[in-house]
Amino acid sequence: MEETNSHVVLFPFPAHGHISPYLALATRLHQYQSDLIITVVSTPRNIDFIRSSLPISTSINLHSLPFSPADYGLPQSESTIDLLPHQFPIFFSATESLRPAFDEFIADISTRDSVCIISDMFFGWTVDVARKHKAFHSIFLGMTGFSGAVILSLWLNLPHNLTSSEQFSLPEYSEVIVNRSELPVYLLFANGKDPLSLFMQRQLSSFYKTDVIMLNAIKELDPSGLVMLRKTFKTLVLPMGPFLGAPNLSALPSGNDSQIIEWLDLLPPASVIYIAFGSQESINSKQMMELALALEESGRPFIWAIRPPIGFSVKDEFKDEWLPLGFKARTKKDNRGLFVHDWAPQVRILSHKSTGAFISHCGWNSVLESLYYGVPIIGWPLGxxxxxxLRVLVQLGVCVKVVIRNKETSKVEKEKVKDIMEMVMGENEKAREIRKKTKEIRDVIRGTWKEEEGSSMKSFMEFLEVSKTGAK
Known part of the structure; x- marks a missing residue:
């Protein structure tokens, strides 16, 4: 790309967890190369969400691509947030219908601009559009290198189908042993002929063809994962994290934000447990009951971004019967906890001095936010x-595992959860070591964007430079 009249097109997958780091990336691009034309592309309703999340004075352009989920029997929200489990494979395949309009958009701007496309891993077909119009292409991978390498190997090879064993190694990385219990539910039942397998293999094969793989990851935290990616895909791999959403990008506006912060202000430092399992997921009803009992018996204050258990829509009305009898009333009477039934202001909570631990599904955005503010993690991955x-976090010494769930039968007992809370938040040697490690990692992460010397800054500047040279 030339330094003038250069156009960067960012194309996130239509899910809030994917969109937020893209907007942080767009802001960073504009900050360091203000003469770039920057356009974020998405579907109409997601463009409306993005527009509401950006400053009014932003110079970032937005472009809508027509999308009709109803044609596939899907909700009209144009996002994963309203989907039932059986609808996810349909939605993924439906997004391929965006290709003609995207191709037309790139064809138009490439007649006057030098174009760089930064696409989501689930929009792998954009690499063919880029080649067609002689545009530079990069895939933005919103996870750490180790997780990315493993997930790509699992989907591209489906090694779990080649054995009946509970454990198996990966074709490219014989040193990595995967437990069947770690497989996402959809992958567990994938056989290479089902629609989702075919979709994933079509998209992820693009990693072999792209010009650059960008990661929302930290070089110092995952060097072995970066080696794995580079070994397999033999292209430029640049860790450039963290791309964190501003507070208004981490949650939709909520009227109870001030109430939450005022409540936190009254509590001692590092005393509160924050619980959230992301915008898409929940735990099963038995696990929810045990978690509530553990919280009550621990006596520790908490904020729980709570959603209906597995089997219900995340937007269903919450029923108190999913919790121990009288639990919410006792919590309210003692002023010992807050339940957030809508969107929680996660960054505000994690950045508050009173927050001492995060019971998390270990989604990578949440992980980066937690570590950036020095909050230890209690890991409860869901898919x-x-x-x-979680493996990376445990190895770093900043996380303790509760359970890995890919079945509703995964058992969680209140005593175990309570013991882990104490292990992370108590006045014991293990807790002190976890807090010490977390603060060390916090300092590493905050140093990655230092001018000249930061590892992510170096990767970012390398990306700007290499993108000028043009596509493969």
Whole structure:
């Protein structure tokens, strides 16, 4: 790309967890090369969400691509947030219908601009559009290198189908042993002929063809994962994290934000447990009951971004019967906890001095936010890359595992949860070591964007430079 009249097109997958780091990336691009034309592309309703999340004075352009989920029997929200489990494979395949309009958009701007496309891993077909119009292409991978390498190997090879064993190694990385319990539910039942397998293999094969793989990851935290990616895909791999959403990008506006912060202000430092399992997921009803009992018996204050258990839509009305009898009333009477039934202001909570631990599904955005503010993690992965993120966190010494769930039968007992809370938040040697490690990692992460010397800054500047040279 030339330094003038250069156009960067960012194309996130239509899910809030994917969109937020893209907006942080767009802001960073504009900050360091203000003469770039920057356009974020998405579907109409997601463009409306993005527009509401950006400053009014932003110079970032937005472009809508027509999308009709109803044609596939899907909700009209154009996002994964309203999907039932059986609808996810349909939604993924439906997003391929965006290709003609995207191709037309790139064809138009490439007649006057030098174009760089930064696409989501689930939009792998964009690499062919880039080649067609002689555009530079990069895939932005919103996870750490280890998790990315493992997930890509699992989907591209489906090694779990070649054995009946509970454990198996990966074809490219014989040193990595995967437990069947770590497989995402959809992958567990994938056989290479089902629609989701075919979709994933079509998209992920693009990693072999792209010009650059960008990661929302930290070089110092995952050097072996970066080696794995580079070994397999033999392209430029650049860790450039963290791309963190500003507070208004981490949650939709909520009227109870001020109430939450005022409540936190009254509590001692590092005393509160924050519980959230992401915008898409939940735990099963038995696990929810045990977690509530553990919280009550621990006596520790908490904020729980709570959603209906597995089997219900995340937007269903919450029923108190899913919790121990009288639990919410006792919590309210003692002023010992807060339940958030809508969107929680996660960054505000994690950045508050009173927050001492995060019971998390280990989604990578949440992980980066927690570590950036020095909050230890109690890991409860539910799917996708989360079990492999957990491995990285445990190795770093900043996380303790509760359970890995890919079945509703995964057992969680209140005593175990209570013991882990104490292990992370108590006045014991293990807790002190976890807090010490977490603060060390916090300092590493905050140093990655230092001018000239930061590892992510170096990767970012390398990306700007290499993108000028043009596509393969």
């Amino acid at each position: 996708a890359d989360q079990p492999f993120n």
